[in-house]
Every structure is written in structure tokens, then in C-alpha cells.
Amino acid sequence: MLSLFLMAAQAASVAPVPAQCTIIAQKSDRGQELVGSCEKSAVMLGLATEFESATNAATGSVVAVVKRDSETHVLLVRPTVDGEALFEDITASLAKQVGRSPDARLSGLSIALKDFSEGGVIGVSFTGVESKSESMQSGSLSVTTLIANEARRAALPQEKPRVVNVVAEGRGAERK
Secondary structure (H helix, E strand, O other): OHHHHHHHHHHHHOOOOOOOOEEEEEEEOOEEEEEEEOOOOEEEEEEEOEEEEEEEOOOOEEEEEEEEOOEEEEEEEEEOOOOOEEEEEOHHHHHHHOOOOHHHOOOOEEEEOOOHHHHOEEEEEEOHHHHHOOOOOOEEEEHHHHHHHHHHHHHOOOOOOOOOOOEEOOOEEOOO
């Protein structure tokens, strides 16, 4: 009886493996058309002149560094609880990790995906002259933490709307 209870407890404590997402590139006359695909759906990521991607099996997510003309974007495709594909452009978040404005984009920055497969971390650092300056910092963005924070926000109870009775000095309650 005790062993049955322990087996049930172990089964409940093992997290289910999330649906795995992939990025599919289809050649077209304008470049490569990228599609992010998960178990139950797919999302269009747009055109790319070149791209590099990495997959994190623990979260089921895939990230791609996409170059379009002179711009670089970092795109994340991850599964929802239902196995649907969820697409996020995390370019602005990566720019903020090194102290840049979200609108500054990624010019002059190097994006490293080498730690993404194991730990879910995307590295970002300066290239060229900026990389030699001590005031310039490198940074990273953890997709695992990003997903965990979103799950915590979703678990919070919905806040009910508040009605406030405004009283003007010497006049009583305001009428609407």
C-alpha cells in the first residue's frame, strides 16, 4: 500500500514534458520564410536573409536570431499549456539587458545561443570598439525565468474593479 502511494506521489511530482517547437525555413524568391511550429499550431515568423536557431528541450521552446536586410531580431517560439505555438519578439528585452533603450535594437551587439539548449539562456554582448570599454556590459536573458514569471502572473487572482466615492471638500459626493 505504501509503495502504491509513493509511486502516485512520484508520478504527480514529475512535470509533464512540454510540446517541442521547431522552426521551419521555406525558400522563396524573397529569402527564407520562417514558420514556428509546435504540437497543435504554427505561426509565421516572416522573411529572413539568414538565421540561426537553437532549441531548449526543458521548455519546448526554440529561439532564432533572424537577419533581415540590416536588422537583427531575436524571435522566441514556445508552447502554451495546450500545445499551441506562442510567438514573442524578444529583441527589445535583449537590448535592455545591456543597458540600451528597447528601441535601440541590436546593432553592434552579438547574440550567443550556445547556452540556450542546456540552460535556456541567451547571451548578449557588445562587439567592436564598444566591447573594449569597461563601462559596456554584457548580459543574458533566461527564457526559463521568463516562462516562470509569466506562469506566476497568470496564477495571481483576478483583481476586481474598484469603485471609489469621490467627495469634494464642502460639497458632498460628486455626481456623474
